[in-house]
Amino acid sequence: MPDLESRPAxxxxxxxxxxxxxxxxxxxxxxxxxxxxxxxxxxxxxTPQRFTNAIETSNGHIYRGFRRAHxxxxxxxxxxxxxxxxxxxxxxxxxxxxxxxxxxxxxxxxGSPYGLDSKARVRSMALELNSDDGQQWRMAMNSFPFFGVxxxxxxxxxxxxxxxxxxxxQPDPVKQAAFAKAHPEFARFAAWAKSAPWPTSWANTTxxxxxxxxxxxxAGEQHxxxxxxxxxTAFAAMSSEQRxxxxxxxxxxxxxxxxxxxxxxxxxxxxxxxxGDPIVDPSQSWPEDRRHVIVGTVVIESTTPQTTxxxxxxxxxxxxxxxxxxxxxxxxxxxxxxxYSVSFNRREHDIASGKAASATxxxxxxxxKP
Amino acid sequence: MSSxxxxxxxxxxxxxxxxxxxxxxxxxxxxxxxxxSWRPSLVSLHRPLGIAILLLAIVRLLNRLRHRPPxxxxxxxxxxMLAAKASxxxxxxxxxxxxxxxxxxxxxxxxxxxxxxxxxxxxxxPHNATxxxxxxxxxxxxxxxxFATVLMHLAAALFxxxxxxxxxxxxxxxxxxxxxxxxxxPAVDADEARSGDADETAALAQVNGDER
Ligand code: HEM
Ligand code: HEM
Ligand code: HEM
Numbered sequence: 001m002p003d004l005e006s007r008p009a010x011x012x013x014x015x016x017x018x019x020x021x022x023x024x025x026x027x028x029x030x031x032x033x034x035x036x037x038x039x040x041x042x043x044x045x046x047t048p049q050r051f052t053n054a055i056e057t058s059n060g061h062i063y064r065g066f067r068r069a070h071x072x073x074x075x076x077x078x079x080x081x082x083x084x085x086x087x088x089x090x091x092x093x094x095x096x097x098x099x100x101x102x103x104x105x106x107x108x109x110x111g112s113p114y115g116l117d118s119k120a121r122v123r124s125m126a127l128e129l130n131s132d133d134g135q136q137w138r139m140a141m142n143s144f145p146f147f148g149v150x151x152x153x154x155x156x157x158x159x160x161x162x163x164x165x166x167x168x169x170q171p172d173p174v175k176q177a178a179f180a181k182a183h184p185e186f187a188r189f190a191a192w193a194k195s196a197p198w199p200t201s202w203a204n205t206t207x208x209x210x211x212x213x214x215x216x217x218x219a220g221e222q223h224x225x226x227x228x229x230x231x232x233t234a235f236a237a238m239s240s241e242q243r244x245x246x247x248x249x250x251x252x253x254x255x256x257x258x259x260x261x262x263x264x265x266x267x268x269x270x271x272x273x274x275x276g277d278p279i280v281d282p283s284q285s286w287p288e289d290r291r292h293v294i295v296g297t298v299v300i301e302s303t304t305p306q307t308t309x310x311x312x313x314x315x316x317x318x319x320x321x322x323x324x325x326x327x328x329x330x331x332x333x334x335x336x337x338x339x340y341s342v343s344f345n346r347r348e349h350d351i352a353s354g355k356a357a358s359a360t361x362x363x364x365x366x367x368x369k370p
Numbered sequence: 371m372s373s374x375x376x377x378x379x380x381x382x383x384x385x386x387x388x389x390x391x392x393x394x395x396x397x398x399x400x401x402x403x404x405x406x407s408w409r410p411s412l413v414s415l416h417r418p419l420g421i422a423i424l425l426l427a428i429v430r431l432l433n434r435l436r437h438r439p440p441x442x443x444x445x446x447x448x449x450x451m452l453a454a455k456a457s458x459x460x461x462x463x464x465x466x467x468x469x470x471x472x473x474x475x476x477x478x479x480x481x482x483x484x485x486x487x488x489x490x491x492x493x494x495x496p497h498n499a500t501x502x503x504x505x506x507x508x509x510x511x512x513x514x515x516x517f518a519t520v521l522m523h524l525a526a527a528l529f530x531x532x533x534x535x536x537x538x539x540x541x542x543x544x545x546x547x548x549x550x551x552x553x554x555x556p557a558v559d560a561d562e563a564r565s566g567d568a569d570e571t572a573a574l575a576q577v578n579g580d581e582r
Contacts, residue, residue, distance in 0.1 A: 019532035352503030
């Protein structure tokens with residue numbers, strides 16, 4: 001800062017003060033505008049940092065170095081093989097009849113890396129596809145067919161409502177009921193969670209993209225789409241007794257056994273919207289009669305632990321997309337991109353600051369508390 | 371032209387266009403990481419704009435090394451002289467550091483460094499958690515340092531323009547005054563035109579109603 005006391009070129013100090021005041025006001029206004037844009041002046045505005053804080057609080061513990069959601073999982077590797085059918089919908093390279101290698105991750109919902117597989121209602125598949133044109137496509141899909149709530153704010157409220165009460169260690173049922181009342185669309189999700197059968201394996205689970213994306217083909221034609229990975233492995237459901245008896249890590253144990261016998265496959269099924277179908281609300285399904293196109297096969301060939309595997313340091317941000325694919329106006333997509341980045345930054349920071357031995361060590365425990 | 375009183379046209383055009391770009395980048399950057407909805411569109415603007423700043427900074431540094439900047443007024447106190455020079459070098463350093471750190475950080479984080487759909491820059495760092503975390507923090511800290519320096523720089527520039535009225539602001543705001551010619555510019559005092567900046571002072575004097 002210049003020394004404001006010495007003003008050799010300004011003979012009359014009384015003339016200087018309006019200018020000094022003006023300068024101070026201009027600089028202060030710029031600093032305030034910056035602080036406002038940064039969210040520092042509005043502590044109640046929902047930001048990705050505050051959303052991530054809420055997730056950490058609702059996890060009950062910060063598991064250093066692990067994903068703040070879908071914390072438990074394994075890395076997988078394999079390839080996607082396009083069958084050429086997708087080319088009419090999108091110019092993305094993976095839809096050509098070629099093999100595109102991926103680094104993927106299979107996981108279960110929940111914030112603890114030590115949770116029990118038999119209690120995890122939601123299972124997930126994430127892929128980072130690296131096509132031979134140098135482009136990348138990242139996807140993160142869940143076993144629920146539609147999202148629980150209609151908006152980002154509602155998902156935040158759900159996260160807060162599910163936070164365990166320090167006194168009981170359990171979520172407060174009164175808050176949960178208040179949340180469900182405020183968001184009637186959640187009833188459909190609750191019904192799914194209660195009644196949908198539990199597949200016996202990651203291999204025979206369907207993974208849904210849930211959010212809407214836009215495909216653009218070579219001719220520039222656009223289609224709103226959603227997609228699912230539908231297992232070629234025969235479906236089999238677990239009874240609640242089987243789940244009670246299952247090992248806490250039965251999913252990864254099952255995966256090891258299956259992969260020892262050969263690769264696992266899913267069809268990628270793209271559903272094309274008709275005009276008027278809900279685009280911005282992932283809690284609403286599209287009618288069953290929409291056009292479905294099988295565009296290729298996901299093939300998983302091998303698995304490694306997430307603590308040492310290549311998927312550990314990947315942020316499966318669903319908006320890392322190649323040409324031919326774009327996000328839609330679905331606000332949940334933008335919110336995911338923002339929150340995943342904060343979660344990724346925090347876990348990578350944990351690793352860099354040496355706080356994440358159990359998330360990185362080759363001998364890291366599976367299913368046991370550190 | 372060793373005794374120029376103004377920055378050359380290249381320097382002035384680069385200074386003001388980059389000032390606009392850099393200030394925009396600071397606001398876009400700090401805003402996008404705090405937004406639940408604007409991040410995707412702002413990040414896709416932020417990356418190519420940042421790399422554009424890197425390219426412009428190279429041109430600017432070359433121009434700066436080839437053309438001596440006009441000297442600061444001889445009566446400027448030594449502390450201000452030093453502050454001016456030091457802050458300019460800090461600004462230059464950050465014009466390079468910010469985009470380079472941004473690019474390396476995305477490389478170390480395993481992200482594609484997308485400029486626009488289908489065109490990516492190659493990674494300049496191996497994918498690594500520790501380097502990513504360090505670079506990610508550096509990007510934030512250097513951005514805050516850059517913003518603080520820009521604010522001081524802005525205050526100093528306005529101080530020169532409104533309080534000292536010593537021609538420093540005009541040296542960046544406009545070109546050399548036309549050659550002094552009694553018939554064309556009868557009112558301009560030749561001495562003043564060289565040492566400070568007569569038309570700047572006169573214009574400000576009018577604005578301020580200062581009859582001198
Ligand atoms: C606003 C809504 C959502 C929020 C705030 C949210 C939050 C998160 C967070 C914080 C992570 C950990 C990211 C990381 O550290 O890398 C994550 C992972 C994940 N999310 Fe979401 N999520 C949302 C919606 C969804 C939806 C709709 C789906 C399904 C389509 C989904 C599927 C996944 C999957 C599969 C993962 C694991 C990815 C991996 O293996 O790295 N999420 N989510
Ligand atoms: C003059 C150049 C640049 C300026 C002034 C700048 C400024 C900023 C600022 C202020 C932030 C917010 C930091 C925070 O609050 O944590 C930011 C974030 C970011 N910058 Fe830059 N940046 C520049 C260049 C670049 C370049 C060239 C790239 C990449 C090619 C880049 C990529 C990013 C990304 C991806 C983020 C968000 C990271 C995250 O969400 O974790 N920046 N930048
Ligand atoms: C915000 C409004 C700005 C104003 C009013 C302003 C004004 C000025 C003025 C009057 C000068 C001439 C000073 C001298 O001769 O010593 C100058 C020089 C300079 N300014 Fe700015 N500036 C602004 C923004 C910026 C920004 C954002 C940057 C870069 C980050 C920047 C970087 C520089 C540099 C490096 C110089 C030294 C001259 C050169 O080598 O290019 N300025 N500025």
